[in-house]
Amino acid sequence: MGTGEGGISDVTERVSREFRVRLPEGVEAVSVLGHADELLRLVEQECAVRIIARGHDLVVRGEGRGAEEAARVLRELSVLSRQRPVDAQDVRETLRRLREGGAPLTSAGTSALLVTPSGKPIGPRTPGQTQYVEAMRAHDLVFAIGPAGTGKTYLAVAMAVMALRDRRVQRLILVRPAVEAGEHLGFLPGDLTAKVDPYLRPLYDALYEMMGPERFQRLSERDIIEVAPLAFMRGRTLNDSFIILDEAQNTTHEQMKMFLTRLGFGSKAVVTGDITQIDLPRERPSGLVGVQTILRDVEGIAFVHLNERDVVRHDLVQKIVKAYERYGEGPRRPDA
Template identity: 45%
Template structure:
């Protein structure tokens, strides 16, 4: 456990001294060529100096407190035997201290969360790794996926809407809370005509479904995922294939819902059966429908917002967890539209 002491500054800047007992963990905390420290320095406008098993943080007092929280949270993660990635540092920088999320109603659902009360953290356990929401909006979204039978995730690309939904679906599946996972999206081309694709029906639709395969393969070993798909316990199919079905005891995700028409959205929402959870994700700024065709996501948001037990979760550019430039690009487009 790291210890800290604030040195009363005789002159600007203030200095905070943090002590870390395990030098090997401290090396991992600093990162190769101190790149982890550089990330924190750039984000908080502080200077971090290593002195033996201590880190001296120099800067404004408010920034020192944040830097200390981030460094200690990272060190605790390493103490727990967890790996450290760039995204973990980004998450700690984004997620400030706060109250723990409200408890979930059932004991079964409580087991799906592994919370660290000191770091106000939520983790989703899958076969391959633990998934941790990186922003407050993502944490609220994950909680709503467990709390509600129908949830919407609306926001720009890169905010983890689909990724977290698939992670929760895998979690509920491996814990026996649902019998199947069904992942779907409209087979709509993004602004350009690709013409006829070769192969059978699966070959033709797989390019549209690839992002869902990518997310699924992040949470399940390849052979296990392939076996479950072969057994139809995991289905990845275009939205058009949902008509006429009743989806019971399943975790169902509709991705890119902004490209569903109003009739398709109504059709999909009415597939919800007993024991199922349904998640609708979309980005209202990336509608690829023909001019004059109304987006089903817009209509669903307008018509269903007042219905209890249906949650709507919204993301902004601040929740982008891809490359930092993605957030800057989204903000630039939003500013231009405004």
């Protein structure tokens, strides 16, 4: 306590508070606190509290609102841990929602769509991602637009793998515009695989993780899975397929129309892209920008817009995306 001018006392009361969180039956402390208590330490750091684990009881001690926030985070994580493993991203996202008055993370529909061969569950982790997954379930054509790290391609591949597993489609077709080569691959050195691999590698990575490389290889050899440049879709009709067009901001109007008219009977298509990352020449308008106006009133088509709140990569990615949005960064184009 200090005394200021005129004898007025500066009184700042620091009230120590204690909360007790009881873990639900069947939930182990390690699933909430992390290996070597890494999540416990993160909550302590973010909320400026001390947490003591006593069996299935977690005692939170701290000053001000920090102790209450920490207790609410621990309760949220204990519920979430019944659905899937929790991590540092869940701690930070839960805190952000609490502080901004958003819905709890457990309301985001966090159940897994599938489990990878390594045991990793894959599913939506934010309300925006949940909306995206529900749109893919309900519509034959979905556009997902948003920044890097929001799960646009990853969740689309998960839905495609699940559809193939459940025999709702007979083929998976994943395509990207090879914009760096202007979609003209003939002049590049090497055979076809060597030419297209650099442009398609992110799609391969997602499929390898969700299916395992051996199963992916078997299905590719039988043409059940096809990963190819967008130019290879011209003149085809794709029936009973789950088709993903990734990096669609780099399609022209003509390429976008060509792709969308490939959709055949029994097929679903998902188009993903980030309209702040357009690599086309300035005089070539982006097909992903234009399609939002052209198809916005067409029944049976869904547009989902994701933002920095849906970023689920390293927590720095969310901060970077937000900083660029504040700055107004991104290619300034007449069509954007």
